[in-house]
Amino acid sequence: MEVVALHLKQTETCPEPTGGHRLWKLLDRHVKSRGIKVMVSTPTKELVKNDRGEIIGVIAECEGQEIFISAKKGVIMTCGGFENNQKMKSENLNPKKDIGLLGSPGNTGDGIKMVQLDETALQLTIGKYNHLCCNGVDSDFGRKPDTLKAIAPPYYAMQLMPLLYNTQGGPRRDKQARVLDPDGNLIPRLYAAGEFGSIWGFRYQTSTNVSECLVYGRIAGKNAAMSD
Ligand SMILES: Cc1cc2nc3c(=O)[nH]c(=O)nc-3n(C[C@H](O)[C@H](O)[C@H](O)COP(=O)(O)OP(=O)(O)OC[C@H]3O[C@@H](n4cnc5c(N)ncnc54)[C@H](O)[C@@H]3O)c2cc1C
Numbered sequence: 421m422e423v424v425a426l427h428l429k430q431t432e433t434c435p436e437p438t439g440g441h442r443l444w445k446l447l448d449r450h451v452k453s454r455g456i457k458v459m460v461s462t463p464t465k466e467l468v469k470n471d472r473g474e475i476i477g478v479i480a481e482c483e484g485q486e487i488f489i490s491a492k493k494g495v496i497m498t499c500g501g502f503e504n505n506q507k508m509k510s511e512n513l514n515p516k517k518d519i520g521l522l523g524s525p526g527n528t529g530d531g532i533k534m535v536q537l538d539e540t541a542l543q544l545t546i547g548k549y550n551h552l553c554c555n556g557v558d559s560d561f562g563r564k565p566d567t568l569k570a571i572a573p574p575y576y577a578m579q580l581m582p583l584l585y586n587t588q589g590g591p592r593r594d595k596q597a598r599v600l601d602p603d604g605n606l607i608p609r610l611y612a613a614g615e616f617g618s619i620w621g622f623r624y625q626t627s628t629n630v631s632e633c634l635v636y637g638r639i640a641g642k643n644a645a646m647s648d
Contacts, residue, residue, distance in 0.1 A: 462487075466534065467495065473540045502529030514581065546571065588624050590617030597640035609647060611640035 451458065459482065466479040468488065477490040502508040504521050505528045513519065535541075552558050553570040591612065592600045599610040599617065613636035620628055 464497075464499065464530065464534070469540075497531045497534075499531040500524055500527035502532055503527050505529040508532070546575075586615055586629065588615065588618040588620050588622070590615075593617050593619075593636070595639075596643050597636050598643065609644075611644050613637040613640045 459480075462480045462482045464478045464480045465486070467475050468477045468479060470476050475491065475495050477488055478495055480487055480489055500523075502512070503523045504525050506518060508529045509515060509519050548560075550570040552560065553568040556565045556568060558565075558568055592604075593612045594600060594606070597611045597613055599607045599612050601607050614633035615629055618624070618629065619632060619636075
């Protein structure tokens with residue numbers, strides 16, 4: 421950290437502001453010195469491809485008009501993520517609540533939508549997968565050969581997502597199964613067992629929940645029964 425701070429420090433020989441400002445100036449200087457045309461307020465709407473599936477340009481909107489911008493070599497998409505698209509965040513991040521925006525308001529997932537459900541890409545993917553199945557070697561993901569089954573239409577799709585079958589959180593308890601408040605004080609006549617305030621936390625290993633239920637259930641029951 422000291423070394424970085426030393427380099428970024430403003431000095432008489434380096435009087436300019438530091439960090440992001442300096443990085444931006446560097447990039448901006450290169451854009452200008454190379455005569456790169458920048459079109460602001462011109463959102464890209466669509467990728468355009470030729471018969472061979474090659475991307476040859478984009479359709480963009482400029483001052484209310486749709487324009488075609490042809491690409492000499494190709495199109496580079498740098499239109500950020502989807503942090504300002506509530507629907508995509510809900511669908512892809514599975515949040516418990518709405519997630520707010522801290523980044524760029526322009527990042528509404530346009531680019532992801534433009535390349536989603538690309539028929540050509542889907543055909544290529546299936547073709548490649550079937551080819552790997554024929555060869556019996558999955559060089560992409562290393563699946564076991566006996567799981568490599570070629571697929572043919574009709575296709576069915578399903579959404580895959582991580583699933584959660586239980587959680588370990590909750591109030592802490594002591595070894596007598598007595599529940600503690602956030603300050604670590606006993607809450608009189610309150611006991612807990614099992615997953616509710618599980619002792620495993622992030623260290624959960626398969627099957628330990630049930631044994632915890634039994635052990636702590638017994639302790640809690642015994643202590644509750646013995647209290648006056
Ligand atoms: C608060 C904050 C702190 C961060 N701190 C760090 C850090 O310390 N270090 C680090 O490495 N990274 C950090 N990041 C992340 C980093 O800033 C981003 O990953 C990076 O800026 C992304 O750059 P980008 O060019 O891919 O996209 P962005 O900089 O997000 O730019 C995408 C641009 O595309 C535009 N756009 C969207 N759709 C279209 C469309 N259809 N047509 C035309 N334009 C479109 C958007 O308006 C936006 O201007 C931070 C981010 C935030 C928000």
